[in-house]
Amino acid sequence: MTLPGTRVVVLTRQGCHLCDDAIAVIETVCRERDVPWQAVDVDSDPELRAQYTDHVPVTFVDGVQHAQWFLDADRFAAALA
Template identity: 60%
Template sequence: MTSSAADVPARVLVLTRVGCHLCDEALRVVAEVCAETGDTWVARDIDEDPDLRARFTDEVPVTFVDGRQHDFWRVDAARLRQALTEPGLRPA
């Protein structure tokens, strides 16, 4: 489930860009894992923000969990699931 700006901040952020096949795959994996865990996620297009575009242009998709960079280029479902469910890694 994606999150809107009015919601509690999403646990997972995916930085993407239009036309990126790796981004499409990352979004699919994130959606599936977050549906399993019940966590929220949101995607942002880096081309809509000059700072994000400058910083991440060669690394998309980039995933963040709880505000910390988790991965780039590919999202491993098992690794993301572990980050979202492992005790001690969830926010208080």
């Protein structure tokens, strides 16, 4: 479930170093632009876990998948412009 007004959603899981890297980029870029974001643990929802398995992190911008596994800060910032 996404919070109202949230432009960025990242699917993550505990112990995932790529997820930690993506969250660091998201925190920085979204803070600079005052863009709301939300992390969702795929293991908290059986459907998400089945759909994304080990293919996390997955980053969505405005409901559209933007990146999987690696998040480029410049490309991400441009998507928020």
